[in-house]
Amino acid sequence: MIRVVLPPHLRTIARVHGEVELDVDGTISQRSVLDALESRYPELRGTIRDRGTQQRRAFVRFFACEEDLSHEPPDAPLPDAVATGSEPFMVIGAMAGG
């Protein structure tokens, strides 16, 4: 079971409270986790990754295990602690003006 923490705005859109728990097959990577997340909550498509390019949106970051994984390749395995569910994969709205 993969645990995902969403920022408040995306929890509102997905209508979830607290962490999201996902079953993810195969290698646990940013791509496979986000694919599973968007499959469960299609209303999140386009809000984390660009719909066309699948690139991370500029003001969205990915954290786990006290590390910023935002610039890791999307198919790189996530830390074991995320894959085993002991630590969450965190989607963060970057601190920026506005």
Add this chain to the structure above:
Amino acid sequence: MGGVRVLAGTRKGAFVLTSDEKRERWEISGPHFAGWEIYHLKGSPADPDRIYASQSGGWFGQVIQRSDDGGATWDTVGNDFTYDGVPGEHQWYDGSLRPWSFTRVWHLEPSLTDPDTVYAGVEDAALFKSVDGGKEWAELSGLRQHDTGPQWQPGAGGMCLHTIVQHPTDGDRLYVAISAAGAFRSADGGKTWQPINKGLRSGEIPDTDAEVGHCVHRIAMHPSRPDVLFMQKHWDVMRSDDGGDSWHEVSGNLPSDFGFPIDVHAHEPDTVYVVPIKSDTEHFPPDGRLRVYRSRSGGNEWEELTKGLPQKDCYVNVLRDAMAVDSLDSCGVYFGTTGGQVYASADAGDTWAPIVRDLPAVLSVEVQTLP
């Protein structure tokens, strides 16, 4: 109970303002979608309970919301605005070419007859249509793929399709306006388009007969006289009497040659409203006096409307989508400011009062006249 519902989109959420026919006491609900930019929300003329909202932001992109109960509750619908085919390139500010890239939905225009059909004008400029209540969107790509497309370039606010006007009886006839390309007309439901900018004069275009490149800010039509169009552009207020085939200036005695919104009285097709703003860089009312100007003659002769509006130290702007009229017997006129006020007049502009004073900057105002 009849009444009006004012839909205000702001920099930090949407607000729904309701009143009875007297339009003296208002209830305010919101913010809906707090923290998000709500460029536009608009109700379906065919079903006033159906409202569409464009929700966007720098962090999480574009979301479209739909309400089926007059704005009390909302559901997320589709946000896939993928351009049809290879997007191509348009001009950037420096004259270089840049690929079309979707940024946001500026304007949502529900069909006059079908609550499930809605048009979306987007940045970079293109027109999309949904026929299933906003779940799926398809580009009407004949517009973006017009021969002049590579010549289009952004205005200061981006290259946005911000105005969509539907002919009241001919569902195939559409008008759109793009900053800074100009106005376009379709006679076949949006498959093919024709620039309709003859007669527009834009100070920074050396070719006075340029087919495109004009910074059109807004177009308005009265449904009883669909061949007459009024336009507020970067320079001047214009009028067409032939469905956009040609335009002539009707700025008359207006105190500036600039402004964003323009609208027409619900029952008097020759009564037109604008809000003069000082350009090019100031973008606030001349002399710090917030004035709506009304022409009862279809342009050229304008009277300033000031009762109830601040006449000193007022330096707000009124954006292109931030004015609307209701269709009660005594036509109500409404506009919102970048200072967060929404002003209403229940007597066609003679007197004004704020409905609310301290919202986030207002981006859009629409009005529904309720049965």
